[in-house]
Amino acid sequence: MNKALEIAPEDPWVLMSAGWINAVQGDWTAAVPHYRLAATYRPNWADFLNLLAEALRETGQYDEALGLYQSVIQLDQGYEESAYEGIGVTLWNKGDPVGARTNLEKALSLDDNNDYAHWALGAVLDEQGDYEAALPHLERAVALVPNNAGYQEWLGDCLYNLGRYEEARAAINQALELDPNREGAKRLSEDLAAQGY
Template sequence: MPGYEAWRAGKLEDAHWFFLERTIGHPDCADVWRGLGNVAWTYRNFVYALACFNIALRLEPWNPMCWGNLGLVRRDLGQPQAAIAAFRVALGLDPGYAPALNEWANVLFDIGQYEEALQLYDASLQIDSRRAVVYHNKGVCLRKLGRVSEAVHYFNNALALDPGYQYSLEERDRLLEKEVLVTDVEGW
């Protein structure tokens, strides 16, 4: 769908107008409402995104992506328990829906449940090991736990999949720089 292509390419205005026009001709198409919600979410207009995702969910309550989108926006609205509930429904509909595991892990990370988050990142990677974002997120969690060498390993895995992943590059380089400084000070 051209709206999703525009959204993924960062052409948010084009995507917004594409989906908005489609709501007139196709008001019962969940993909259109999810697309409009994704654009709103990218703009950080979480209330509008929630409204769009709720319409998509009403149209396709069996679609794990709709539940995953609902969980994502609930997380960003500061509603971790509602987010977790949505991710559980998504996984109940499709136990192999790896994005829901990753996002659930992110919620656990946000509320300080780092060890539990690691388990869900691992489960997500077992289902789909080709998503750089999951390696990155696990690296951030490991860094938070002080497990620096493991964190660097996961940032490297993310970069192997997506060499331009700026966040992983910055995290890894920051950790490596700290390691060099610590080694220099200890060896002094």
């Protein structure tokens, strides 16, 4: 990637790719300047703005991320569902579960197969103690992407809170099989063991 940046330092696709590589590696801080520069060269490309907004959200720059997500919606280039998802998750991070729910529901109205939006909405509802409403969203996220340890963990947590311990145990076992280092799943496994499950 460094060679590509050296050869074409102003190419928006090279910059976007560099940001994406950083993001996939979990280095959101390093992704931001690449995405920002790519968006500077292509300010009306919703996909670039959406990627920059996600990186800003992941680095805690919520207000700027929200503004970019709104720009993505206004551009109307087919990224609206992803932008509503991003707004929902950003508002959740900012402590606004009502706004998060509204926007995640908008995202799902545009694409009911959005596993991340189902997970996020389920997680928001779970955190609010609305376990019955959370459960179908967490189940749907797991059905869409069964090999996601985080989704399995949240499903297990919700089932645990509903008193459905055997099902919670199955979800937590799956989460730990997928990722044995998940601290939340380990704690929930211990709680289930204390309950005799």
